[in-house]
Amino acid sequence: MLPVPYIPPLFISLSERFGLLLAGGFAIMMFVPLEKIGPGSKRSLPAMFVLVLLFSTFTILGTYSGNIVFQSFANLRATGAITAGLFGGPVVGFLTGLIGGSHRYLIDVGGFSALPCALATVIEGAAAGIFAWRVPNRSLDWRAGFMVAVAGECLHMVLVLGLSRPWSQAVQLVDVIGLPMILINSIGVAIFVQVLKVQLHFNDLRDSAKARQVLSIVKQTLTYLREGLNSESARATAEIILKETGVAAVALTSKDMVLAHVGLGEEHHLPGRPLATRATKSVLETGLATFVRDRQSIGCEKTSCPLTGAIIIPLLKGSDLLGCLKLYGSKKKPLDQTRFELAKGLADLFATQLELEDIGIKERLLANAEIRRLQAQINPHFLFN
Numbered sequence: 001m002l003p004v005p006y007i008p009p010l011f012i013s014l015s016e017r018f019g020l021l022l023a024g025g026f027a028i029m030m031f032v033p034l035e036k037i038g039p040g041s042k043r044s045l046p047a048m049f050v051l052v053l054l055f056s057t058f059t060i061l062g063t064y065s066g067n068i069v070f071q072s073f074a075n076l077r078a079t080g081a082i083t084a085g086l087f088g089g090p091v092v093g094f095l096t097g098l099i100g101g102s103h104r105y106l107i108d109v110g111g112f113s114a115l116p117c118a119l120a121t122v123i124e125g126a127a128a129g130i131f132a133w134r135v136p137n138r139s140l141d142w143r144a145g146f147m148v149a150v151a152g153e154c155l156h157m158v159l160v161l162g163l164s165r166p167w168s169q170a171v172q173l174v175d176v177i178g179l180p181m182i183l184i185n186s187i188g189v190a191i192f193v194q195v196l197k198v199q200l201h202f203n204d205l206r207d208s209a210k211a212r213q214v215l216s217i218v219k220q221t222l223t224y225l226r227e228g229l230n231s232e233s234a235r236a237t238a239e240i241i242l243k244e245t246g247v248a249a250v251a252l253t254s255k256d257m258v259l260a261h262v263g264l265g266e267e268h269h270l271p272g273r274p275l276a277t278r279a280t281k282s283v284l285e286t287g288l289a290t291f292v293r294d295r296q297s298i299g300c301e302k303t304s305c306p307l308t309g310a311i312i313i314p315l316l317k318g319s320d321l322l323g324c325l326k327l328y329g330s331k332k333k334p335l336d337q338t339r340f341e342l343a344k345g346l347a348d349l350f351a352t353q354l355e356l357e358d359i360g361i362k363e364r365l366l367a368n369a370e371i372r373r374l375q376a377q378i379n380p381h382f383l384f385n
Contacts, residue, residue: 010074010177014184018076022191025058039087039132039139048088052095055084059100059121063107072111074177077104078156079188081121082149085128086139086189087196093132097125113173116163120156127152140200145193149186157182210342217244218349225353229315229322231271234259241327241346245339248307248330252315254323255284264306264330276301280324283312287321289347291340309335313347317354325350 043051059080063073081100085093101121105114128148132139157178164170220240224233234252238260242250249263253275261269275281278299279292292298293309300307309329315322325347329335 056099078185081125090129093125093129097122116159124152140197142190146190149189153182249328251326
């Protein structure tokens, strides 16, 4: 049996702490709109504040993610600072490094290496940001992140040797923490950067899929909406939306009656009947889109109605309210925020199409009127001749 290779406890400790840090970071990133504040986006001051706050939190937590060695910390602070620079650019990287470095310098267990460690954090964050600014196409390349972290942590060790006193303790400190910190922080940055890249790619795929879905629905419903909003065009449109979105039911209404309802509940949500649900009446009164998530809020008169949620969007043509587009959910097919945004986009495009069709009808009427006017002028002329 082969002997188990010896792994220094510091490697194990830093690896375990990094796993916890990454898990927490990934959970937070699921709820942060990275595509709006990530590389290549025009960030507002609030967006930059959010980035600095998030990455500063990771950087400070990274200080406590290792063991105290010779009154100093074997830490993962560089992972947060360098990732901040690569993802957010020079300003975010510098501010994150400054906050994380200041915290390191001012904490109680400062130790004899407090100044070089704090200075290294600031430099690493700023340098990573400058790299992302100068080479934007590689800012989220895990290989580039790994090399930037290796260089940053090597500089960190040089600063500890150059600025920490007594020299003998600085040498002992670097001998113990040097290799683990360089390796784990570099791997940590590479993994963090790759996770961010994958998350951004996933968001892009989701948005492009949503755009394709909207365009597919609009393309299929274009022929029917040219006829205007009536019971026939409404039913055809509702059937297309139901097929494409996979919701429980779809309905289209005018201002006072149901034009079409397909899917669950169509046995009692009958076309041609007056509007019965409180939620629809409320939207028609206020002109505001709404997302209700329970049967009571829908306000259906039938107590056994299987519909448990509804997205109700007003259909506007200019300032005129034509009716509503409604997507319904059930226990097996619940609605979500993505479908709410999808429904709002569809309603806007339907309204635009109906407006364009009105313009086309008016143009055709004007053209016919002009032809009749010319005929009225020409016919007497030929009769006279």
